Amino acid sequence: MRLTLATAFALAISPVFSQSGPAGTGEQMVLNSEHNVTSLEGTWSSGSRAVVTGAGFANPVNRTFTFPVNTGVSFSFLNSGFYEIAQYRFFGNGSAPNCITGTTTWEHGTFVILGNASIITTPFGDGFQQVQNPCLATSSFIQSYNYTGLYRSFRIFQDPVDGPKLQIANFDDSPVAPLFLVSATPSMLPTRPLINVTATAAASKRELKKRSAGERAWTSASAGALVLSLVTAAATSIIL
Ligand SMILES: *[C@@H]1O[C@H](CO)[C@@H](O)[C@H](O)[C@H]1NC(C)=O
Ligand SMILES: *[C@@H]1O[C@H](CO)[C@@H](O)[C@H](O)[C@H]1NC(C)=O
Ligand SMILES: *[C@@H]1O[C@H](CO)[C@@H](O)[C@H](O)[C@H]1NC(C)=O
Ligand SMILES: *[C@@H]1O[C@H](CO)[C@@H](O)[C@H](O)[C@H]1NC(C)=O
Numbered sequence: 131m132r133l134t135l136a137t138a139f140a141l142a143i144s145p146v147f148s149q150s151g152p153a154g155t156g157e158q159m160v161l162n163s164e165h166n167v168t169s170l171e172g173t174w175s176s177g178s179r180a181v182v183t184g185a186g187f188a189n190p191v192n193r194t195f196t197f198p199v200n201t202g203v204s205f206s207f208l209n210s211g212f213y214e215i216a217q218y219r220f221f222g223n224g225s226a227p228n229c230i231t232g233t234t235t236w237e238h239g240t241f242v243i244l245g246n247a248s249i250i251t252t253p254f255g256d257g258f259q260q261v262q263n264p265c266l267a268t269s270s271f272i273q274s275y276n277y278t279g280l281y282r283s284f285r286i287f288q289d290p291v292d293g294p295k296l297q298i299a300n301f302d303d304s305p306v307a308p309l310f311l312v313s314a315t316p317s318m319l320p321t322r323p324l325i326n327v328t329a330t331a332a333a334s335k336r337e338l339k340k341r342s343a344g345e346r347a348w349t350s351a352s353a354g355a356l357v358l359s360l361v362t363a364a365a366t367s368i369i370l
Pocket of ligand 4: 282
């Protein structure tokens with residue numbers, strides 16, 4: 131392998147990809163047994179393992195998060211082709227040290243592993259993100275999040291202390307924080323869209339009718355969280 135400046139830099143930031151050369155240096159990454167110390171199936175979490183996918187992190191139906199005690203990222207995979215990603219991050223701002231932005235992100239969907247060991251994730255469309263920054267006019271808001279992912283490569287290593295360790299590279303070959311297997315049985319929300327777009331449109335009409343009839347908004351607890359979210363969605367579509 132010829133050591134160009136770019137290669138040296140890539141090796142410096144991502145030493146684990148050096149064995150068959152980081153993508154982008156002209157060497158071809160191939161899917162082989164190095165990707166298979168264990169299967170991808172399970173729930174993986176970075177650092178302190180504070181962020182874990184599943185019901186303990188996000189509720190897409192009413193678009194709420196349970197904030198973890200620490201930042202981090204978590205991926206879950208099912209061998210049947212479903213994934214879920216949870217992230218809790220802070221971004222500093224050099225020119226305004228008090229203006230730290232926090233983002234909490236959740237999405238799920240289906241994934242495929244290509245022959246060159248890249249992973250493509252296709253979200254269902256019900257993902258969401260909360261952005262918090264005390265310096266913004268709106269210090270906290272929630273928005274839809276529907277990121278179609280290209281993860282250029284992945285490898286699973288056996289760490290002598292931490293066990294299976296998953297190293298994933300982003301679309302630009304920057305590494306995702308190393309992920310450790312927290313559970314071989316993945317902690318995931320149901321692997322289907324959890325907000326029904328068609329139902330939202332239907333609820334929208336129903337809600338409009340109720341409002342024009344001067345009735346109270348349908349927020350009875352017994353109606354369940356799904357209805358609550360549909361009402362919220364309906365309110366949004368009325369504003370739009
Ligand atoms: C969202 O739904 C969960 C589960 O039903 C509930 O515990 C939580 O209180 C709800 N949050 C809001 C803000 O409605
Ligand atoms: C950092 O803060 C400055 C001053 O408040 C602001 O203009 C800028 O957009 C911020 N940058 C980021 C990346 O948040
Ligand atoms: C989310 O992204 C997927 C894949 O790119 C796309 O098929 C889908 O229509 C998107 N959904 C929404 C609600 O934007
Ligand atoms: C693998 O193939 C996909 C689709 O052609 C491409 O987008 C991706 O960059 C490739 N990955 C690598 C590591 O070459």
